[in-house]
Each structure stands twice: as C-alpha cells, then as structure tokens.
Amino acid sequence: MDGFISLGLSLLEWQKYVSTNVQSLSGKMPFSSAVNFFLTNHVTQAPVVDEDGLFLGIINSLSLMEQLNSQVQNPLKNYSGSLLENFVEKPEIILNIEDGSKQNLQQLIEQKIPLAFVINREGRLVGEIQLCFVAKALDQLLEDLEYFVTSVIESDHNGIVAINAQGTVIFYNNSAEQILGIPADKVIGNPVQQFFPDSLAYQTLVTAQPQRDVHQIYGDKSFKTDFLPIVTQDKVIGAVAIFKDITELKAVSDRLSHSERLTATLEAIVDNSYEGIIVIDEQERVQIINQFFLDILELKEEDVIGKSVLEVSPDSKLPETLKSGETKFGDTWQYNGKDYLIMRAPVEKNGKIIGALGRTLFKNMEVAKMFAKKVMRLEDDLAYYKKELHRFNTSQYCCKDIIGNSPRMQSAKTLLKRAALTNSTILLLGESGTGKEVFAHSIHEASLRQEGPFIKINCAAVPENLLESELFGYAEGAFTGARKGGKPGKFELADKGTIFLDEIGDMPLSMQAKLLRTIQEREVERLGGTQPIKIDVRIIAATNRDLHQMVIEHKFRLDLYYRLNVVSIELPPLRERGEDLELLTDALIERINHRLGTLIEGVSEDSFTYLHSYNWPGNIRELENILERAIIICDEPWIQPWHLSLPLRADNTGTQNMEESGRQLLDSLTNGETLKTLEEGLEEAERIMIHSALQKTQGNKMQAARLLGIHRSALYKKIAKHRIIH
Numbered sequence: 001m002d003g004f005i006s007l008g009l010s011l012l013e014w015q016k017y018v019s020t021n022v023q024s025l026s027g028k029m030p031f032s033s034a035v036n037f038f039l040t041n042h043v044t045q046a047p048v049v050d051e052d053g054l055f056l057g058i059i060n061s062l063s064l065m066e067q068l069n070s071q072v073q074n075p076l077k078n079y080s081g082s083l084l085e086n087f088v089e090k091p092e093i094i095l096n097i098e099d100g101s102k103q104n105l106q107q108l109i110e111q112k113i114p115l116a117f118v119i120n121r122e123g124r125l126v127g128e129i130q131l132c133f134v135a136k137a138l139d140q141l142l143e144d145l146e147y148f149v150t151s152v153i154e155s156d157h158n159g160i161v162a163i164n165a166q167g168t169v170i171f172y173n174n175s176a177e178q179i180l181g182i183p184a185d186k187v188i189g190n191p192v193q194q195f196f197p198d199s200l201a202y203q204t205l206v207t208a209q210p211q212r213d214v215h216q217i218y219g220d221k222s223f224k225t226d227f228l229p230i231v232t233q234d235k236v237i238g239a240v241a242i243f244k245d246i247t248e249l250k251a252v253s254d255r256l257s258h259s260e261r262l263t264a265t266l267e268a269i270v271d272n273s274y275e276g277i278i279v280i281d282e283q284e285r286v287q288i289i290n291q292f293f294l295d296i297l298e299l300k301e302e303d304v305i306g307k308s309v310l311e312v313s314p315d316s317k318l319p320e321t322l323k324s325g326e327t328k329f330g331d332t333w334q335y336n337g338k339d340y341l342i343m344r345a346p347v348e349k350n351g352k353i354i355g356a357l358g359r360t361l362f363k364n365m366e367v368a369k370m371f372a373k374k375v376m377r378l379e380d381d382l383a384y385y386k387k388e389l390h391r392f393n394t395s396q397y398c399c400k401d402i403i404g405n406s407p408r409m410q411s412a413k414t415l416l417k418r419a420a421l422t423n424s425t426i427l428l429l430g431e432s433g434t435g436k437e438v439f440a441h442s443i444h445e446a447s448l449r450q451e452g453p454f455i456k457i458n459c460a461a462v463p464e465n466l467l468e469s470e471l472f473g474y475a476e477g478a479f480t481g482a483r484k485g486g487k488p489g490k491f492e493l494a495d496k497g498t499i500f501l502d503e504i505g506d507m508p509l510s511m512q513a514k515l516l517r518t519i520q521e522r523e524v525e526r527l528g529g530t531q532p533i534k535i536d537v538r539i540i541a542a543t544n545r546d547l548h549q550m551v552i553e554h555k556f557r558l559d560l561y562y563r564l565n566v567v568s569i570e571l572p573p574l575r576e577r578g579e580d581l582e583l584l585t586d587a588l589i590e591r592i593n594h595r596l597g598t599l600i601e602g603v604s605e606d607s608f609t610y611l612h613s614y615n616w617p618g619n620i621r622e623l624e625n626i627l628e629r630a631i632i633i634c635d636e637p638w639i640q641p642w643h644l645s646l647p648l649r650a651d652n653t654g655t656q657n658m659e660e661s662g663r664q665l666l667d668s669l670t671n672g673e674t675l676k677t678l679e680e681g682l683e684e685a686e687r688i689m690i691h692s693a694l695q696k697t698q699g700n701k702m703q704a705a706r707l708l709g710i711h712r713s714a715l716y717k718k719i720a721k722h723r724i725i726h
C-alpha cells in the first residue's frame, strides 16, 4: 500500500465510524425465523451471537436462499426446524475494536469488503463498519494530510525542488524561489537542467542513490544540497533536491576561522613577549597572564586565571585603572625585591571599560636604565649633528681669521669690511689657496645676513648635468627618480643668507645664462617646475681663472662677468707678500697645534730662511700643509729645515733642470770657456752633488746626507745656503 495512504490509515480514528445500531441474530434461533428476518429487514448478511452475546459469525441471505432452494428441490431436507447456528459462516474479516494494528482495516480497504462486523476483546459483537464510510473518512484525511505536508514543505526554510521520472520539475517551494531568485511558474513543468545545469537530481533519478551534503555554487551564493531519489514500490518515480543557502554561514565560518587565527596569533604574541602581560575583566578577575608575568609572581597559570587580581598580587593598581579609565605609563612596581617599570591601561569596548591591562615595560630597571642611556646618547648625537649641520651651513671663518699685514692684504681686508655691509655681489679673484673661501665666509660673517645660511657650491666639482638641479632644485616628478615633494636648490637654501659660487670660471656657458637670469630677476625656477620662487640672496663668486681673458675667448659671458664684477677683491699670492710669511707661519702653527694637540713653539731661523727660498705656488694652503707635515714629524719644540719637505726644484725660478746645469758646468769647466775661481767651482760642484744625492734618494735627506758622508744638519744648512728646493 502507498506509504501516504498507510500514514492516513494510521491517523484514521476508524472506531468513530462503527455503527452499534446492528441487529444480531441468536444462534439458537430456528432457521425459519432467520428467513423471516431477511425478508423483513432487506439486508444481505447479519451477525449471529450465542446466548452470551459472543460473536459466532455471520448468516448470509444468499446462502440462506441456497439452503431453501435445495429444500424445495429435495423436500426430504427440512431445515425450517434447524437452529441458525448450524448455518453460521465465518466472515472474510472481523475487526476488533481494540486492535491498534489496523491490519484488518487495511485488508477491508484493500479487498474492498463493503461491510465488516466489529467485536471487542471478549469476542462480543460491538457493531458493524461499512467500507463506504471508512473510505470517505480516509479520503478526507488524506486530503487534509496532503495540504498539511505541502504547507510544511512550502514553509521550510530549505529550498526544495522535486522532479518526476522524466526530469521535469513538479515541485518548487517558496524558499527555493527566494533563494534561487527564479519564480516558480517559470520552473515548474520544465526540465530541471534547463535552469540548473549542475543539478545532480537527474543523476540521482538514474542511479537511485542519494547524494548528501553536496557543496554547490549558484551565482554568488553557496549551497549545501541533498539529492534524494523518490522511490515507491521499488521504482524511482522522481528525485528531490533539498538545499540550504550557506553563503552567510560560510562568511560567518570564514570570519570565525579568521578570528581563530587572530586569537592564536595574539596568544603567541602574549606568550612570547619579552615583557610581563596581565589582563583583568571588569570584575577584577585575571583573564590573561603570560609566562613572563607568572615567572615574576612565581605562580602557575591555573593558580591565577579567574582569580581576583588582588588575591594574586595584593598591591596591584589594576582595579584603580578599571575605575579611573586612565592610562599610566612609567610607574614603578616592586615585587620580590625587584623594581619594574610598568604601564597600565583600560581595555575599552564601545566606549565602556571592560577590563584593564598591565605590562612590565622592561625585564628590570637595569634594562630600563640601559635603554634610557641609549636614548640620551642618541639625543646627544642628534644635537651634535644638528649643530654640525648648522655650522656647515653657516660661515666658518671671520675677519679675525684672515692673517696678513702686507699692504695688499690690508687693502683687501678693508674692501671686504666695506663690501660686507652692502648687498652687492662680490667677485673674489686670486690663485688657488690664497684665501678666497676664507674671505667669502668672512664677508657673510661681517654682513647683516650673518644669522642667515651660508651655502657654498663648487661649480667645478658638480657634474655638468647635475649642476642645474643643484643650483635651482627640481620639482616633484621632474624626472625618473626625482624625490617626492621635489628638492630645493642651493639658491633656495641660501634664502636670507649668502651663496658662495666657488670656481665660477668653470661654470658651463649654458648654466651661465640661467645664473644671469637668477641674478637679474632675484628668483629661481625649479627644474620641471612652473612657479618662480622669489629669493633674497647675496652672491659671492670666486675664481682662480682670468675671467677677463675667458670673456675675450668667449668662454665666459660678458654680461655675467659684469653682473659678478660689481665689487671685486683680488687676493695676492703668497710669494708677493713675503712679509706676511712669518705672521702666517706662526698663526698657522698655532692653529695646527690646536687642532692636533701638539706643542710646537715655531720654526727656527734657518727654517724661515728655507721657507722664504720657496715661491709657494700653492699659496697659504701649501704653507699650511707643509707646516702640518713638519709638526707631525717634528720631535723637538722648533721646526728645523729638515722637517720641512718643500718640493724639489731646479732653482728659485724653478725652470732649469739641475742635472742639465751640472753637466753644462762640468763641460764649461773642462772646456775652460767660462773659467771660475776654485771656490766658485767648488760651490757649484757642492750644489750639484747635493742636488743629485737628493734626486737619487727621492728627497730623503737622511739618506742623502749618508750618501754624501756629511751630517744631516750640515746637509740642511747647505740646502738652505744653495737654496735648493726639493
């Protein structure tokens, strides 16, 4: 029987349809009375009971007629006097009013038996039941049941799609409609694969095998689906797909696993932290504590978690943090004779304090002190570098540093002081090492701009392709690799101060034009920039080249030359102010002593003679270098000639080759053309021998003295006497 009907049957209260208004016949009744009964009552069968009311069976009008008929054909047979109990038949089915199994009722329906009698447990007749009433009641029940089941399925939050054996959708509930977003009237009656190509319902139809928890994706949604075959009497008559939308669930589970990972990470951080961490909840109970803190407290985690923090650490201030909500940083906490630097902070959620966190900031105070020392040292370094940077961008010399009383130096200094007070551009001219930079610094220092920056650029030292950006800066994105925000050029950096353009004679012509514009307009435009920037700068330029000659040779712009040459100061070479040599030597020795920490008194008389013998092409820079070298090697208070390693030269003019002149001398001596006195000859010979000895020993005087067989001091005297430059 169909499962659905079985369900209906099990729910059917069939006893309600038992009619107790049944006329029974007594088994002791004569046959003839039974005939009369059927003739008057128009029924086809009647129950027969004994004198105790126990059901004996039924008497059928048809079989009664057959008995009578046989009596008519054989009169010898006389039934009329016989008792009815002899004609009782066993009915096809008897229903017991207390039988819960409903097997007989099912049989009644299946075999379509129109009428059955109902007895009780003792076997007494209770009544009769007619198939037509039972069938009607069952029909009504099944109708209700179907409505009920359909409603339940419709209201299920799972989507349900059923197909028949042909794969046509025959059921599609509200949830399916909502989840999949396709209306039922479009889907029902159409092949399932037309809408859901990935559906396994059709496969289930063929295999009759259920497939559960199949993960599917439809559009942007995720589903978990069960595909079940619909089987009746061993025949697959369809399949059903029951699915639920797990998109939200999946998102939640993803979030959950993310927060699980996060929790694990936090736990690892807390546990492996090189500091103590403790967290309490709003009830002051310890919720989190790391091993580091446990070690300080000398406790185990199980002794601490969930306990009141005051129980664990009686002088803890964390409860105060809970109340005040204030973060405290840098308090000290003493425990077990050790000091800890600690930090306390409230733990807040949605503006409400839900706990408090305590951290020891350092393992102990020693570490804290070490950190503090480091920070202080870094701060000192920073202050130093700031000062250095400031020093670098301000003047390093002032007028006092300019040494020299010679008339030319004095007039140069006077001009300096006068020009410094103006804003005029100044051109410093002079050989290398004559003090042009010293003058530039001193001008700045003596000017009203002394508080402003002093920015120097050596035009010869910067590669031509970088000079423009160095001088004028560049805008952001001016070229690949340009710094974000751009970079200011030296002119911008020198604003309100002085720019010193050293080696201006080496500036390329293309840049000269731009420089001229800047001097005229008093504004700069960054490379790749669009806006001119106003600048307030005093320009000092310097060169050791003959700018005038360069202008003639078209190597320097005449207009720029005029712009620069507003005030020009010419610095004399050292050889032209020999009277300053002693002053300079003393001042430089003092300066070098100060720098190197040495205690040299000065140079000896002989040394001065020796120094005067030289023509100083490198000027004061060269003098400074030679003195510094002498101070380093000097092991006595006074610098002697042998400490001074002046470059080797042919003679004072430095033009003639010694060897050559020696050879000429010998030639002349032997040829007798230019006869000299013996003394003159010997002098000349001595000079030549000393010179060649120095050449052989590459200027090493000790070796040269040894080669010549004289004492080193004697050699120096002779070198000075012959004014041999080496």
Ligand SMILES: Nc1ncnc2c1ncn2[C@@H]1O[C@H](COP(=O)(O)OP(=O)(O)OP(=O)(O)O)[C@@H](O)[C@H]1O
Pocket: 401, 402, 403, 404, 430, 431, 432, 433, 434, 435, 436, 437, 438, 439, 502, 543, 544, 620, 621, 624
């Ligand atoms: N008048 C001076 N008094 C004291 N020291 C000086 C004087 N002139 C120059 N010096 C020293 O000589 C060295 C060279 O000077 P500076 O650099 O100013 O020369 P310069 O003319 O700018 O050389 P260059 O053209 O090669 O750049 C510096 O160490 C400086 O201290």
